[in-house]
Amino acid sequence: METRRSRERGVTIEDVARAAGVSRQTVSNALNAPFRLKPETLEKVTALIEEMGYRPDQSARSLRSGTRRIIAYTTTEDDPANPNPLMGGFLEALVAAAGEVGYRILLVRPRPGQDQAQAIEEVIAARTADGFMIADVLHDDPRVIHLSERGFPFAAFGKIDPGRPQSWVDVDTVQAMIDLVGLLAARGHRRIAFLGQAAGLPWMDDRLEGFRAGVRRFGLSTSAALEITAPSDDPAEITEAVRRLLRGNRPSAVVADGDWLAMGAYMAARQEGLTVGADLAVTGFNDLPVTAFLQPALTTVRLPLRRIADALVSRLLQIIDTGAAPQAGLLLPGELVIRDSIGG
């Protein structure tokens, strides 16, 4: 009895060639270099390809041509208690962007006992993908280090340290934060607090930098006490941190480092008997879908994920094709979404 695998053999280029009465090469050309074929031949062969459901075997094609039409995406292991909410949204956009240019996304994650660099090396050495996409880039990110030293094509959502290939795309977080502060200043807020997370993460640093720039630009109070840090991702701890802030010399507005933190500000306000929008303005960052349940609706910044993914894929393909990384990163503007949480 045949095994399952041997039964899987499908239509090959040979089958089509025989049926069409041409050589295998002509069938190959019909797919890869149609302009070389006489129109009639092309039409005949194409029809047969369609009819017989022929698709080039991806492995054979890759082996021969060296191109896999696969982009590897490394995901840091997600904390199930607080999943990186962007992972879902960005991945979504990435799959769509890559799909439009004929690439698919392969999820790569270190196996137990393996670090990021080793996992990446495995993919490179086995020639499994044509390039890498990475997100949530850190300073001295081991993935960036390995990929750039290995000279393998990659692109990153998030700034890459200077001295490395600048094949990154990011949101102009600084500008978005300045805009947010400006919005609050225009509504008369003079005492604005920043609610951040443990520093060191590049995207968090940008937000704080943008906040400070906004405060300076609009001539607001700059007391250091107005910058507080949530001790963790835990909702209860975030809320508690904000409550302490609200019990002191209370700010009239809280600029949160992300929607997740903004939700903590909402909870804290409620527990302190304050009404968001009236007694306390709150802003977030990311525009997570779930914030639609907040009342009043949250003012936040929406990331152009699809445009980011498009830009990243296009940059990556250019590197794959030409071997040359872009000279500079690309900053895309975030979109201010103004809602009732900052008052009427």
Added chain:
Amino acid sequence: METRRSRERGVTIEDVARAAGVSRQTVSNALNAPFRLKPETLEKVTALIEEMGYRPDQSARSLRSGTRRIIAYTTTEDDPANPNPLMGGFLEALVAAAGEVGYRILLVRPRPGQDQAQAIEEVIAARTADGFMIADVLHDDPRVIHLSERGFPFAAFGKIDPGRPQSWVDVDTVQAMIDLVGLLAARGHRRIAFLGQAAGLPWMDDRLEGFRAGVRRFGLSTSAALEITAPSDDPAEITEAVRRLLRGNRPSAVVADGDWLAMGAYMAARQEGLTVGADLAVTGFNDLPVTAFLQPALTTVRLPLRRIADALVSRLLQIIDTGAAPQAGLLLPGELVIRDSIGG
């Protein structure tokens, strides 16, 4: 000048064989059938493999052996406004489960103008993956139909219609709902409402069925008016639907079809001046991380995503290896997470 691609050629089996003074086959055996080699040979070759950083070219290996070590995962296009929150969590678990047995996940999505069956067929015909994993299975799901008619290995998170291969794993939603109703009944609730979504989705149907079974089992009021349906995924519309319910002959408890809907119940209760936990009990389903911000904390059902993924991968591999689909699906219990939203 060399092109980028040609530069990518790495260490081949030939290189290792020459360095070790053995044949290529021996190197291959060191990796694929080590027991066949004399210990010394094995050791020598293995050391060299390590030292030279040799990894079999995935394409060449696949072409020859017919196995790709890739599982394709089809994702229905996610509505960015209301992302399927489980997609992230399940995918996370799937990547981990597959990784442990040496498989990676390839994301497959129909290209513009292509339907699910065509996208799947493309992967099968191009021999890109060894099997498929699908989630959110519908009745007469086109993916199930195509895969089963094509005789290609697949497994599904969610029940598959009878008459098709029963290679599915699902949560025992009915039992979980009965437990939830029992919990409420034990606390004295007699008038319990079900807040559902447009019917027709199998998992929703299960929840309603479980709710009804619970109501019967515990001898509660069965007025049909106690089952309401949210008109859409939109938070505002969900909330409005619940408000209407609360303004009538008010139930003392709302069993929501999911955490998303439960959040709408929280909002509605607040707008109607009711306190969740005291005036109105609320339960959800899924245990989304974001519900940690709800106050009081939400009683819900946690899905054993990792166990589901493990079971699915193991079933899929069995099908890939033996060609035989399991005789029956597998139901895994959901975990009741009892919190304050149902009162003290």
Added chain:
DNA sequence: CTGAAAGCGCTAACAA
């Protein structure tokens, strides 16, 4: 414009 030859890197089957 089309065909023939060669071989990508690997492993299954068989021979030694």
Added chain:
DNA sequence: TTGTTAGCGCTTTCAG
């Protein structure tokens, strides 16, 4: 236990 032979299905190169 190891080596030899053959060829997976395709595309590149070169010849017609």
